[in-house]
Amino acid sequence: MGANRQSLHAEPLVRHPQHAEEAWQMKRLWGATASYTAGGTLLRTQWESGLAPVPAYLIDLSGIAELHGIHDEADGNWRIGPMTTLTSCRSHLGLQTAHPLLTEAVRNIAAPSVRNLATLGGNIVSAVGDALPALLACNSVLQWRTEQGITDQALTEWLEAEQLQSAWKERLLVGIQLPRQTSISQTKRILAYHKVGRREAFTPSVVTVAINGQLGDDGIWRDIRIAAGGGQTRPRRLEHTEALLMENPSNSPSLAVVYQSLLAEFKPKGDSFASADYRRRTAANLIVSELWKAAKRLTEER
Amino acid sequence: MSLDQYAAPAVHLMVNGQDMTIDVAPSKRLLAILREELGLTGPKRSCEIGRCGACIVLVDGAPINACLAMAYQCAGKHITTVEGVAQEGEGELDPVQRAFLEEGGFQCGYCTPGMVITVKALLSHTPDPNEDEIEEALSGNICRCTGYGGIKRAIKQAVKWRNGY
Numbered sequence: 001m002g003a004n005r006q007s008l009h010a011e012p013l014v015r016h017p018q019h020a021e022e023a024w025q026m027k028r029l030w031g032a033t034a035s036y037t038a039g040g041t042l043l044r045t046q047w048e049s050g051l052a053p054v055p056a057y058l059i060d061l062s063g064i065a066e067l068h069g070i071h072d073e074a075d076g077n078w079r080i081g082p083m084t085t086l087t088s089c090r091s092h093l094g095l096q097t098a099h100p101l102l103t104e105a106v107r108n109i110a111a112p113s114v115r116n117l118a119t120l121g122g123n124i125v126s127a128v129g130d131a132l133p134a135l136l137a138c139n140s141v142l143q144w145r146t147e148q149g150i151t152d153q154a155l156t157e158w159l160e161a162e163q164l165q166s167a168w169k170e171r172l173l174v175g176i177q178l179p180r181q182t183s184i185s186q187t188k189r190i191l192a193y194h195k196v197g198r199r200e201a202f203t204p205s206v207v208t209v210a211i212n213g214q215l216g217d218d219g220i221w222r223d224i225r226i227a228a229g230g231g232q233t234r235p236r237r238l239e240h241t242e243a244l245l246m247e248n249p250s251n252s253p254s255l256a257v258v259y260q261s262l263l264a265e266f267k268p269k270g271d272s273f274a275s276a277d278y279r280r281r282t283a284a285n286l287i288v289s290e291l292w293k294a295a296k297r298l299t300e301e302r
Numbered sequence: 303m304s305l306d307q308y309a310a311p312a313v314h315l316m317v318n319g320q321d322m323t324i325d326v327a328p329s330k331r332l333l334a335i336l337r338e339e340l341g342l343t344g345p346k347r348s349c350e351i352g353r354c355g356a357c358i359v360l361v362d363g364a365p366i367n368a369c370l371a372m373a374y375q376c377a378g379k380h381i382t383t384v385e386g387v388a389q390e391g392e393g394e395l396d397p398v399q400r401a402f403l404e405e406g407g408f409q410c411g412y413c414t415p416g417m418v419i420t421v422k423a424l425l426s427h428t429p430d431p432n433e434d435e436i437e438e439a440l441s442g443n444i445c446r447c448t449g450y451g452g453i454k455r456a457i458k459q460a461v462k463w464r465n466g467y
Contacts, residue, residue: 014328014374044370045351060374111442113358113365201441
């Protein structure tokens with residue numbers, strides 16, 4: 001489970017470390033000729049389509065117990081092992097209650113037969129997985145085995161810097177932490193996740209957006225995180241728009257300004273099927289419609 | 303660190319109730335093992351990237367795309383293909399197979415093995431699925447002939463038979 005550059009090799013040798021430390025040592029030893037493998041669903045499709053060469057070594061992480069499982073920790077944080085399948089995330093009742101954004105995002109990824117193999121860690125290290133906007137909106141932290149031991153890193157930071165850090169290619173993702181959601185008094189939590197694709201189900205995303213906020217009784221957002229991605233766009237937080245929202249009452253006039261802010265801030269990649277402009281407008285429409293719905297509900301409840 | 307100690311041994315599988323040890327490359331796809339090594343041609347080769355569902359089999363009871371799963375990922379596990387769905391020796395189709403037959407749940411039939419496996423898995427954990435649950439379960443199985451009407455009727459009929467009403 002690391003982003004890997006691989007050299008061409010027809011039949012990779014598969015190694016089965018039992019501990020994260022062993023896996024990391026193997027990757028250090030073999031470098032770019034080896035690839036960590038989790039569910040292997042993305043790697044397999046990349047090999048089949050010629051987007052990535054088959055590596056000489058596969059470092060199979062499935063036998064490493066410490067990389068599995070979903071844990072509700074004493075401090076209220078949730079820790080998910082990167083080898084946890086998307087199916088396990090989707091069906092975990094505690095996670096559904098504590099972090100419904102994530103379980104909803106996972107429900108929208110591929111189909112059950114793929115989710116039974118694919119892992120949350122694999123979705124993350126792809127850097128374009130559809131779980132990422134939800135994880136960003138939950139302020140998630142990644143835990144890596146690095147040269148310096150176990151290191152925590154905000155998901156936001158990793159997504160922004162990973163492409164520029166060749167030394168990070170050998171890191172091993174060992175945990176995903178979802179911090180406890182703190183509640184602000186006299187606010188209502190607003191959650192939304194949308195994935196737009198070119199067909200109804202089991203579709204590659206064109207746009208994904210996630211919102212996690214607390215809307216005050218006075219119509220002012222006290223806390224909000226908005227993330228957007230989709231397709232080959234690395235998801236990212238839209239922090240300028242978040243700041244704008246927390247400065248302004250949530251009403252219609254300000255939503256027009258928010259819409260323009262979203263158009264300016266989100267910079268998706270286009271492709272032959274959907275242009276960058278289409279994706280930008282779709283994301284802005286989705287986000288603003290959720291903000292409008294939240295404001296409308298608040299007005300109706302007053 | 304001696305790396306040879308980590309090499310995978312020959313792959314041990316239980317396929318449709320039969321124990322077997324197969325000497326294949328650990329990265330070989332399960333679909334190729336089933337079709338080429340074992341002659342089980344029920345799982346179909348089609349998209350080969352996990353999109354169409356024609357190759358779906360049960361691995362320890364869970365539907366998995368055999369075109370994505372590699373041999374080492376199936377080691378020690380129970381594999382059920384469409385050939386192993388009906389109870390051995392009884393000479394009868396599984397209710398899910400029979401429902402597909404009687405309700406016109408297929409036309410060309412290429413997707414049907416994957417469909418049958420998916421429905422078997424669905425009914426094993428959700429005996430009386432609603433429309434949303436059926437659609438989610440089938441989201442990884444593509445049929446280009448039926449328009450899904452016959453498939454949905456087949457599922458509803460299989461539910462009735464399975465639940466005795």
